[in-house]
Amino acid sequence: MAALSAANSRAGTPSGTPAKKKGSAGGKVSGTATPSKQRGMDQQQLDISGLNLNSEPAAVIVEEPPPKLSFAREALLQEAKRAIEVSDRTGKKGVSIIVIGHVDAGKSTLMGRLLYDLGRLDEKTKRANERGSTNAGKSSFSWAWGLDGTLEERERGITMDIAMQSLTTPHRQITVLDAPGHKDFIPNMISGASQADCALLVIDSAVGEFESGFERGGQTREHLLLVRSLGVSQVIVAVNKLDQVEWSKARYDEIVGLIKPFLLQSGFHSSKTSFVPVGAYEGVNLLSLSDGTELKAWYSGPTLVDLLDKLEPPARDVDSPLRIPIANVFKGQGQGAAVSGRILSGVVQVGEKLRVLPGDESGIVKSIEVEEENVSWAAAGSNVNIQLTSIDPVNLIVGSVLCPPTDLVPLATSFVARVIVFDIQVPITAGSSIEVYHHSRDVPATTTKLLATLDRSNGKVIKANPRVVAKGASAELQLTLRSTAVSGAQSVVRGIPMEPFSANKDMGRILIRRGGETIAAGIVLEITR
Numbered sequence: 001m002a003a004l005s006a007a008n009s010r011a012g013t014p015s016g017t018p019a020k021k022k023g024s025a026g027g028k029v030s031g032t033a034t035p036s037k038q039r040g041m042d043q044q045q046l047d048i049s050g051l052n053l054n055s056e057p058a059a060v061i062v063e064e065p066p067p068k069l070s071f072a073r074e075a076l077l078q079e080a081k082r083a084i085e086v087s088d089r090t091g092k093k094g095v096s097i098i099v100i101g102h103v104d105a106g107k108s109t110l111m112g113r114l115l116y117d118l119g120r121l122d123e124k125t126k127r128a129n130e131r132g133s134t135n136a137g138k139s140s141f142s143w144a145w146g147l148d149g150t151l152e153e154r155e156r157g158i159t160m161d162i163a164m165q166s167l168t169t170p171h172r173q174i175t176v177l178d179a180p181g182h183k184d185f186i187p188n189m190i191s192g193a194s195q196a197d198c199a200l201l202v203i204d205s206a207v208g209e210f211e212s213g214f215e216r217g218g219q220t221r222e223h224l225l226l227v228r229s230l231g232v233s234q235v236i237v238a239v240n241k242l243d244q245v246e247w248s249k250a251r252y253d254e255i256v257g258l259i260k261p262f263l264l265q266s267g268f269h270s271s272k273t274s275f276v277p278v279g280a281y282e283g284v285n286l287l288s289l290s291d292g293t294e295l296k297a298w299y300s301g302p303t304l305v306d307l308l309d310k311l312e313p314p315a316r317d318v319d320s321p322l323r324i325p326i327a328n329v330f331k332g333q334g335q336g337a338a339v340s341g342r343i344l345s346g347v348v349q350v351g352e353k354l355r356v357l358p359g360d361e362s363g364i365v366k367s368i369e370v371e372e373e374n375v376s377w378a379a380a381g382s383n384v385n386i387q388l389t390s391i392d393p394v395n396l397i398v399g400s401v402l403c404p405p406t407d408l409v410p411l412a413t414s415f416v417a418r419v420i421v422f423d424i425q426v427p428i429t430a431g432s433s434i435e436v437y438h439h440s441r442d443v444p445a446t447t448t449k450l451l452a453t454l455d456r457s458n459g460k461v462i463k464a465n466p467r468v469v470a471k472g473a474s475a476e477l478q479l480t481l482r483s484t485a486v487s488g489a490q491s492v493v494r495g496i497p498m499e500p501f502s503a504n505k506d507m508g509r510i511l512i513r514r515g516g517e518t519i520a521a522g523i524v525l526e527i528t529r
C-alpha cells in the first residue's frame, strides 16, 4: 500500500535502450528527489508537495542546458513500433494489474507473500517485517508490511493509498498496484485503476466475510464496477483464506457461483475472467500447490502465477498524440520535478518539450524511468517516471495531463456523457451536485441537463428530457464543472483535460460520485465548452 511512496518500479513495456540500471533505492537526480526515493520522505512534506502548498520562497534557479532530442518524430515512431514488435515476439510482455477487494480480504498479504515467493522481497526485510509487526501487536500483518509502508497504514492495518511494485513471471513483467479496500480511499483506488490493464480481485472466503464484502455497500461489487468502467477488461478472482473454511470445495464453488454472474452483468467477458483458490498467508497455490495438501485433494488447476503469466498485454496506441495524466508529483530542491503516470497514447523521448494542461506551462523531459531503468524513450502502455526540467514545480499538479505543445488536449468545463447508473437509492435529478472523476483528478460539477434515458442493449432513446434517472439506467447527461473557489475569491473553473471517447478511449472515461458513493460511470460523447 503506501501510495505516496509509489513507484518502486514501473511496468516493463517497450521503451528505449536502458541508459543506466539503478539500484532499487534509486539515486538522487540533479538534486531532485526521484520517485524511488519517495518511500523515505516525510509524509507531511509529501502531502504538501502533492497539494502544491509549499510556501517556501522560490529558490534561485540555475538553468542546466536541456537535453537534446535523439530522434525525429517519424524515426521515433518507427523505432517504437519495431521495439514493440520484437518485445512481443521474444521478450516478456508488460502488463499492469490492480489488486482490488473488500477491506481486509488479504490483498497486501497476498502481494507481500507473492513478492517473497518470487524472490522480490529478501529474507532480511521479511524478518524485519515479522519483528516489527509482532512488536506492534500485529503479527498477522507481517506480509502486508512489505507493501503497507507508512506508519499510519501499519498502525491501522489498512492500505490507504496505491503501492506500486513489480514482479516477473516466466512470460510477463507485471506492475502491481495494491489498492486500498476501505471505502474512504476509493478516490485513490480510482486513480490506480486508471493505470491498470487487469484486475486481481481478492475475496475473503471466511463465513460472513465474503457475504459482507459482496452485499450492497461492500467494496467487492463497487471495485469490480469501477475497474470495468475505467476500461479494465480482464480479471482474476483469487478466493483467499480458504484455510479458514477447512479448504472446503463447497464454499469455493458457492463463491465462484455468486461472483460469476455479477462479473458478466458488470461487463466482463467470461473468456477474460478466471478463478483460483488460494491461501495467501501460507502461500498456498500462489506459485505452487506443494504445501496445499487439503486443496490438492480437489484442485489441480492453474496457480495464481500461472494465471498472471497468461494475462493479455494492453493494446498500444503509439500513433495517437502523447497523453500522460499525472498520477504523482515528486518535488525536490531547486528546479523541475519528477512525475509518474501511465502513457495512454503516443511516445515520449528525452529532450522533448511537453505542455502541462490545464495551464500555460511547458517543461522539457530530462529523463525517463521505466522499471527502475533510465531509458531514452517510452511508448503507450508504459508506466513511467519522468523528470521534467525548465518548469516551476508549482505547475505540476496531480490530475494534469502532459501532451505535445502541437497537439493539446481540449479543456472541458461542460460536456455530454453517456453513463450507466449504479445501484443508487436516491435517483439523479437535474441540478444535482456531483463530483466528476477523470484519472487522478476530481472536480465538483452539476448535472445541468438530463438529456435522455437510453435502452442499455441498443442505445435507443427511451425518454427524452426525463425528470429523474434511477438506478440501473443508461442515460445521456450534460455535466458542468463548478468553481472550487472559496467565497470572496475570484470564481475560476479549471477545465478537465479530456477528450471524447471516440477520439481517445482512455481520455474519455469518467466516474461520477456523490456524497462519497460512486453513482455512475460513463464515457464522454461531446465537449460543449
Ligand SMILES: Nc1nc2c(ncn2[C@@H]2O[C@H](COP(=O)(O)OP(=O)(O)OP(=O)(O)O)[C@@H](O)[C@H]2O)c(=O)[nH]1
Binding pocket: 001, 101, 102, 103, 104, 105, 106, 107, 108, 109, 110, 140, 141, 144, 157, 158, 159, 160, 179, 180, 181, 182, 240, 241, 242, 243, 244, 278, 279, 280, 281, 282
Ligand atoms: N487465515 C488467513 N488470514 C489471512 C490470509 N490472508 C490474509 N490474512 C489476514 O487478513 C488480515 C488482513 O490482511 P491484509 O493483507 O492487510 O488485507 P487487505 O485486503 O490488504 O486490507 P486493506 O488493504 O486494508 O483493505 C491480516 O490479519 C492477514 O494476516 C489467509 O490466507 N489466511
